[in-house]
Amino acid sequence: MEVICPQLLKPLYNGFGDSATWAVLTVVVVFEFSVGAPLGKGLNRMLATFLAGTLAVGAHCLATFSGRKGEPILISTFVFIIAAIVTFMRFFPRLKARYDYGLLIFILTFTLVSVSSYRDDQELKMAHQRLSTIATGSCISVIVCICICPVWIGEDLHNSVAANMEKLGNFLEAFGDEYFKVSEEPQFIENKSFLQGYKSANLARWEPAHGRFRFRHPWKMYLNIGNLTRECAYKVEALNSNLNSKTQTTAEICGEIQGPCTKVSLESGKALKELASTFRKMVRTRSAILHIGSSKTAAEELKTLLKTSLWEERDVLEITPAASVASLLLEIIECIDKIAEAVYELAEVASFRSSDATISVEQPDLLHQRSVQQVSDAEMPHLVITIAE
Numbered sequence: 001m002e003v004i005c006p007q008l009l010k011p012l013y014n015g016f017g018d019s020a021t022w023a024v025l026t027v028v029v030v031f032e033f034s035v036g037a038p039l040g041k042g043l044n045r046m047l048a049t050f051l052a053g054t055l056a057v058g059a060h061c062l063a064t065f066s067g068r069k070g071e072p073i074l075i076s077t078f079v080f081i082i083a084a085i086v087t088f089m090r091f092f093p094r095l096k097a098r099y100d101y102g103l104l105i106f107i108l109t110f111t112l113v114s115v116s117s118y119r120d121d122q123e124l125k126m127a128h129q130r131l132s133t134i135a136t137g138s139c140i141s142v143i144v145c146i147c148i149c150p151v152w153i154g155e156d157l158h159n160s161v162a163a164n165m166e167k168l169g170n171f172l173e174a175f176g177d178e179y180f181k182v183s184e185e186p187q188f189i190e191n192k193s194f195l196q197g198y199k200s201a202n203l204a205r206w207e208p209a210h211g212r213f214r215f216r217h218p219w220k221m222y223l224n225i226g227n228l229t230r231e232c233a234y235k236v237e238a239l240n241s242n243l244n245s246k247t248q249t250t251a252e253i254c255g256e257i258q259g260p261c262t263k264v265s266l267e268s269g270k271a272l273k274e275l276a277s278t279f280r281k282m283v284r285t286r287s288a289i290l291h292i293g294s295s296k297t298a299a300e301e302l303k304t305l306l307k308t309s310l311w312e313e314r315d316v317l318e319i320t321p322a323a324s325v326a327s328l329l330l331e332i333i334e335c336i337d338k339i340a341e342a343v344y345e346l347a348e349v350a351s352f353r354s355s356d357a358t359i360s361v362e363q364p365d366l367l368h369q370r371s372v373q374q375v376s377d378a379e380m381p382h383l384v385i386t387i388a389e
Contacts (some may be wrong), residue, residue, distance in 0.1 A: 022130055026137025031145070034153035038145045040206035042138030044102030049134045052106045053127035055082065056113035079114050083107050098205070154204035154213055161222060162280035164229055165272050165339070168236050172332070173269030175239060176262030179325065180254055212282055218349045225279075225342045232272075232335035239328050242321060253314065253322050260302035264329045267295035271336050275343050284352040288340055295333050302326055 030041045059082075063074040089095055090103050113127055145151075204222075209215040271291035278285050306326060346352075 022133035023137035023140075026134045027141050030138055031141040034151045034156075034203065035142075035145050035210075036153045036203035036205070036207040038138075038141045039208075040098070040203055041101050042142050043206070044099060045105050046131070046135050046138050048102040048104075048106040049109050049131050052109035053113055053131055056110050056117065057124060057127055059110075059114055060117040075114050075117075079111055082110055086110075150210075152204075152207060152210055152213075154207050154217065154219060155211060157204050157219070157222060158213075159280065161226055161229065162276045164226075164233070165276035165279065168229070168233060169269040169272030169276060171236055171240070171269070172265050172272065175243075175269075176258075176265040179243060180258045180262065214351075218346060221342070221346045221349065225339065225346065228335060228339045228342055232332060232339065235328050235332050235335065239325065239332075242325055242328075253318060257302065257305060257322055257326060260298045260305060261326060261329060263298035264295050264302060264333065267291045267298060268329070268332055268336055271295060271340070275336075275340055278347070278352070279343055282347075282350070282352045283355050284344075284347045285355040286344075292333075292337060292340060295336075299330055299333050302330070 026045060030038050030045060032038045032041070059075065059078040063071045063078070066074050086103050086107050090100055095103065109130070113130070116126060204219045271288045274288035274291060278288065306323070
């Protein structure tokens with residue numbers, strides 16, 4: 001409907017004439033499923049058309065001073081130089097991420113207006129009609145996307161990152177029991193969507209404030225959290241391959257490392273799930289620190305066990321699978337620690353809400369001894385959880 005309106009409505013057609021086709025083409029090209037995509041492409045298209053049209057008119061005015069013979073030579077030179085410069089700019093990663101579409105439209109518009117102005121002296125009218133029709137088509141697309149069942153790609157990105165962290169946490173929670181044959185229910189990773197990147201963060205940056213996401217929400221930090229989560233997912237994928245490996249560790253070796261490995265896996269999974277909950281609800285809590293501290297304590301026990309002389313008398317082929325699993329679990333702890341830092345940094349920048357419970361870490365070396373104190377309602381209406389030696 002929005003495509004055929006410029007052609008069917010007589011006032012619009014009388015105003016734009018044959019240039020109404022540009023409005024139709026703009027709607028077809030700019031319109032997307034989410035809000036961020038048409039808003040970004042529409043602004044890119046309008047700004048690029050305005051700048052390219054203005055520059056093309058200026059190039060035509062300069063070329064006319066050289067006479068009828070020199071005009072085509074100067075126009076061709078201007079087109080070559082400007083197109084080469086803008087094409088080179090498209091290779092810069094930061095420009096390509098946000099303005100690649102605008103740079104492409106700039107090249108096309110500048111070339112069309114510059115070359116057409118050589119045969120048609122009404123270059124100002126042509127540039128004005130092109131800019132007006134493109135602005136109309138872009139505004140129509142943006143208004144439809146925002147006003148009629150808007151799909152916010154930023155919110156989808158937010159939920160996707162949280163869901164991926166939660167999937168990894170669920171797997172790690174059950175990995176210990178599955179690997180050491182404690183659980184009878186198999187735990188395998190079938191949906192590997194968490195291994196994919198988050199390209200939608202660039203589109204989310206174009207969206208206006210909506211819902212829980214304020215203006216200039218730090219969407220760029222989502223890329224860092226997504227990359228760290230994907231790095232952790234690669235290690236979890238390696239753990240998943242150990243469940244299907246034909247080379248299995250003997251029951252005796254499994255019995256020696258079962259305790260610390262299961263504790264590391266369980267606490268790591270709980271930490272990821274707590275981080276996912278903090279991220280999804282946008283509530284600033286420090287509960288994941290408890291599980292990370294517990295996993296680090298179990299990791300130290302595992303490292304001490306691996307350094308003992310018990311392994312010197314074993315066959316290399318027998319201890320390799322167990323050593324591989326232990327090494328991966330230790331690396332996963334480091335990844336989760338980085339994810340926690342990134343999530344809490346985002347919580348500070350994005351002003352996440354504070355939870356009803358506050359956690360103060362007085363001596364973080366020993367995180368197992370905890371004292372919970374109920375404060376009277378007259379003093380403070382929430383719990384204070386003190387972690388001390």
